[in-house]
Amino acid sequence: MSETLTLTVQGMDCGHCARAVTEAIRAADPAAEVAVDLPTGTVRATTALPRERVAALITEEGYTVAA
Numbered sequence: 001m002s003e004t005l006t007l008t009v010q011g012m013d014c015g016h017c018a019r020a021v022t023e024a025i026r027a028a029d030p031a032a033e034v035a036v037d038l039p040t041g042t043v044r045a046t047t048a049l050p051r052e053r054v055a056a057l058i059t060e061e062g063y064t065v066a067a
Contacts, residue, residue, distance in 0.1 A: 002031070005047045008066035009058055012038055017063070024057045025049070 018036035021022060025034050027043055032047035045054055055065040 002046050002048050004044060005051050005054055007043045007055060009041055010066060011060060012063055013058050020061045021058055024061050025054060028057055037066040
């Protein structure tokens with residue numbers, strides 16, 4: 001079952017950042033819908049992955065997920 005998660009992410013400031021985060025999440029859940037909002041630093045993902053896993057994937061790309 002999919003859930004929509006919204007995470008605040010620090011360090012994203014360009015299209016490459018958005019693409020890296022999106023691809024990391026979709027690699028783990030190909031059905032995920034991911035939207036990155038660079039000005040607000042948020043990532044919204046509709047995914048079957050738990051929040052902790054999505055946060056870990058973003059962290060592995062080199063960004064910081066706010067608590």
